[in-house]
Amino acid sequence: MRTRPPIRHGDLFDPEIVAGDTVVIIDGVYHHAPALRHKEIIWALGRGVRVIGAASIGALRAAELAGCGMIGVGSVWSDYVSGLLDGDDEVAVAQSTDGDLRSCTWPLVRVRKVASLGALVRVLLPAEAHRLVHDLADVYYAHRSLDAVMQISRRQGRYAFAAWLAQELAANPHFCDVKRDDALKAIRTAREMADVPVDAAQGLVWQTRCFRQWVNAFATKTTDHGRLPTLRRVNYQQIFDPDYKDVWWDHVSGFGVHGLPRAVACRVVNTGLDLTDETTTALLLAHETPDDRASVVHYARVNEQARQEQPQFFPEAIKEDAVRDMLTTAWRTTADGLEEEAWQRGLHGLREAVEVVRPFVLGFIREVEAAR
Known part of the structure; x- marks a missing residue:
């Protein structure tokens, strides 16, 4: 059994949570960070993960998702189901800002x-x-x-x-x-059900673009440089691999392009990118080297160091002109060619390319300056 901090958006995408596991949801964040979404729980249920909820946001979500197979436990959950309780603030508490997870207030x-x-x-x-x-x-x-x-x-x-x-x-x-009493009941329930097989809930498959973006944003994998976000590794290849257009074309070609020109196919074929799929990620990272992974780590550290030195800094604030200048250098093209280059590298045009590149800009600029 593993104990984790209050759950938040993205936590159920942890690759260590697999079919047959049981997740007990009790408390969760919601004010200073995005709260756990219903579809994340439904996705876990559809994969064969048992999800039990009690006490706080766990009771709320269990009352709302009982029809999808989530299990509710305790008096708080029962009162939400019966309609005796209906407000989120019934279970809301505040915590200190020093990392102490104990409640400072009464629900x-x-x-x-x-x-x-x-x-x-x-x-x-x-x-x-x-x-x-x-x-x-x-x-x-x-x-x-x-x-x-x-x-x-x-x-x-x-x-x-x-x-x-x-x-x-x-x-x-x-x-x-x-809430404490219900949390203990939920843990006892999980232990009692430990030997009960978990069946994947039927029909709970989500293929919307928004949901895929969540899955991809939280996909991670252990590498020789620690656990790294898969999307950030793919983004690095999209930006810095001079031959990435061919890598992306190999991926797109598997989706029935029916003789479409490459420039057209890259714009109109929706591949439904899933970065939790090993085959897909192996193809997209075919040219990746250990040095590339080291660079992903390095650029993240540059941004973190900049935030420590200047708390007001964040990559999203980097001016678009600086981002475009970096892209013309990295892609060896003109400003007019950036849009088409972005599409052929698996990005939805220049607008998405600018957002993807921003976390790498500061590190890139410093490397260029150091090389002069």
Whole structure:
């Protein structure tokens, strides 16, 4: 069993997650980074990966994707399925910025549990419990801390409840922590199902261009220079291999070009590029050398060093004129020839070429300057 940080967009594309594996989704990022998409989970289910969700974004996605085969566990998931809960903020929490993954705030589902139990043991009237939940629901999730719970309780005159809650938490810091309870249930469920065969969900195949872009963007492979993004390696070949037009034509030719001229075929044939396919990547990287992989690493380090020296730097801000100048040099063509050159190298015209090249520009410029 491996424990990972809160899940985010792209994590399920990890090549170490294979058919027959079980993934338990509990917490996930959503504010400062893209959240896990539904289609990523559906893609994993379609590949024969068992996906269990509970407690937080896992419960949300499991309630939404039950019909696709995702398994939900726990009270939070059950309440989303029944409609008792319907807001994402019910499970949202804030974390510190220093890398500590522990929650700094209370999710609303925990407030509901505490208020409900408080009414049950008669330190709150039912109407007071409802009012407490209502007032805390109006607090921004990142400010919904235990201190906020206590302050609002005392402001409403619920001193007995505040004293009772403080006493219970002193005895058990996990008191009424429904997300924690559900997370533990999900882990137990995964262990209980460890010997149950996983069947790939039927009919869950995604071939949209947008989804393929996600898959390709997160495809990685272990190399002699560590784990590298496959797309970045292919991009390097598209830019720097003088014979890459022939490599791309070999790839395009396998899709029934029916005698079309190369210039036309490269523009109109959609190959549905899949960089997780070993045959495809072997063909596209046919000319790659160990030095090429070293250069991919080097250019990434140049950008990272530049960001450390100048926090405002990022490759996407490099002026387009500088990018075009680099392309005319690398491709040994004129400005007028860049568009056609881009298409024949597997790029959707000059516009995509400019975006692909930007991460390599700073390193290229420094190499040219060093050579003078």
